[in-house]
Amino acid sequence: MKKNKCWIVKIGSALLTNNGKGIDKDLISEWVEQIVELQSHNIDVVLVSSGSIVEGMKRLGWKDKPTDIHKLQAAAAVGQMGLVQAYEYLFAKHKVQTAQVLLTQDNLTNTKHFENISATLENLLEFGAVPVINENDTVATEEIKFGDNDTLAALVANFLNAERLIILTDQHGVFDDDPRVNKNASLIKEIHFDDEKLERVAGKTGGILGSGGMYSKVMAAKQAAKSKTFSNIAWGREESVLTRIYQGENIGTLIHC
Ligand code: GLU
Numbered sequence: 001m002k003k004n005k006c007w008i009v010k011i012g013s014a015l016l017t018n019n020g021k022g023i024d025k026d027l028i029s030e031w032v033e034q035i036v037e038l039q040s041h042n043i044d045v046v047l048v049s050s051g052s053i054v055e056g057m058k059r060l061g062w063k064d065k066p067t068d069i070h071k072l073q074a075a076a077a078v079g080q081m082g083l084v085q086a087y088e089y090l091f092a093k094h095k096v097q098t099a100q101v102l103l104t105q106d107n108l109t110n111t112k113h114f115e116n117i118s119a120t121l122e123n124l125l126e127f128g129a130v131p132v133i134n135e136n137d138t139v140a141t142e143e144i145k146f147g148d149n150d151t152l153a154a155l156v157a158n159f160l161n162a163e164r165l166i167i168l169t170d171q172h173g174v175f176d177d178d179p180r181v182n183k184n185a186s187l188i189k190e191i192h193f194d195d196e197k198l199e200r201v202a203g204k205t206g207g208i209l210g211s212g213g214m215y216s217k218v219m220a221a222k223q224a225a226k227s228k229t230f231s232n233i234a235w236g237r238e239e240s241v242l243t244r245i246y247q248g249e250n251i252g253t254l255i256h257c
Contacts, residue, residue: 004042004043004044004125005042005043005044005163005164006043006044006045006046006125006160006161006162006163007038007043007044007045007046007162007163007164007165007166008045008046008047008048008153008156008157008160008162008164008165008166008224008229009031009035009045009046009047009048009166009168009242010047010048010049010050010149010150010153010165010166010167010168010220011031011047011048011049011050011051011168011236012050012051012148012149012167012168012169012170012236013050013051013053013054013148014054014169014170015027015168015169015170015236015237016028016049016050016051016054016236017051017054017055017058019170020054020057020058021058022054022055022058023051023055023082023083023086025086025089025090027236027237028086028087028090029090029093030240031168031236031241031242032087032090032091032093032094032096033094034240034241034242034243035047035091035130035242036091036094036096037242037243037246038242038243038246039096039128041246043246044125045130046121046125046130046131046133046156046160046162047087047130047131047132047133048133048134048149048152048153048156049083049087049132049133049134049149050134050143050148050149051079051083052075052076052077052078052079052080052082052083052134052137053065053072053075053076053079053137053144054079055078055079055080055082055083056074056075056076056077056078056079056080056082057075057079058079059078059079059082060075060078062075069141069144069145072137072141072144073137073138073141073144076134076137076138076144077137077138080100080102080134080137083132083134084098084100084132087130087132091130096128096129096130097127097128097129097130098129098130098131098132099124099129099130099131099132100132100134101120101121101124101131101132101133101134102133102134102135102136103117103133103134103135103136103152103156104135104136104139104140104142105135105140105142105143105151105152105155106140107136108152108155108156108158108159109155117159118159121159121160133152133153133156134149135149135152146216147216147220148213148216150167150216150217150219150220151216151219151220151223153165153167153220153224154219154220154221154223154224154229155223157223157224157227157229158223158224158226158227158229161227161228161229162224162227162229163229163230164229164230164231164232164245165220165221165224165229165230165231165232166231166232166234166241166242166245167217167220167221167231167232167233167234168234168235168236168241169217169233169234169235169236170235170236170237171214171233171235172187172234172235172238172252173187173188173189173233173234173235173252173253174187174188174191174198174201174202174214174217174218174233174253175187175188175201176188176197176201177201187252187253188201188253189250189253189254190250190253190254190255190256191253191254191255191256192255192256192257193221193222193225193231193255193256193257194225198218198221198222198255199215199218199219199222202214202215202217202218202219214233217233218233218255221233221255222255224255224257225255225257228257229257230254230255230256230257231254231255231257232245232251232252232253232254232255233252233253233255234251234252234253235251235252238251238252
């Protein structure tokens with residue numbers, strides 16, 4: 001039997017929560033529909049979803065994002081409940097099972113855990129379930145501090161030898177200059193992961209709600225290239241973004257490996 005291809009779809013906090021307003025179920029339901037369509041084309045989809053901290057802040061009635069890391073960890077634990085509820089509810093409409101998988105970067109690089117994670121994910125994908133991965137924020141703080149789950153998503157792509165990593169974000173992709181400052185900045189449609197221009201243009205500062213910014217997305221694409229995984233960094237609100245990428249359209253920035 002031919003093995004299915006595997007795609008990792010990573011969704012960032014600001015996008016998923018409509019800039020902090022709370023989990024955007026309408027938007028998620030559009031991605032869910034597209035993921036179900038990808039499955040019908042024999043593509044196994046693994047979601048890596050942020051958003052737990054922002055949802056937790058909303059549930060706890062916090063207006064400003066605290067700087068205290070343990071408060072953020074607690075908010076993540078509260079918000080994760082809402083996050084998985086939303087995915088479960090929306091995938092169930094298509095009779096597709098979802099599974100919560102909380103991991104740390106260390107889990108994915110430590111051989112002691114390798115077999116267990118691999119066997120669990122393999123079984124889930126075999127059942128047609130969609131694993132919804134987030135960092136285990138009670139245990140680790142890497143993604144809270146620096147990454148917005150971008151690195152985690154890349155490590156998952158390496159782990160599963162994914163064909164593609166799609167990083168959905170609130171930006172249209174990687175620009176050749178900072179589009180917030182330079183109106184003439186243009187979108188880089190395609191680039192090789194090794195092109196030195198890539199890191200230079202990504203900038204190191206993120207937004208307020210997510211923690212990664214474009215830099216960690218570019219670094220994630222470079223990491224993903226290690227397993228010969230192509231990456232797209234694309235605007236998550238682009239109509240049918242996932243299925244159009246499947247049809248061969250080049251949306252956002254495509255990073256070749
Ligand atoms: N695991 C965190 C979350 O789900 C990611 C950190 C972030 O989004 O800034 O919120």
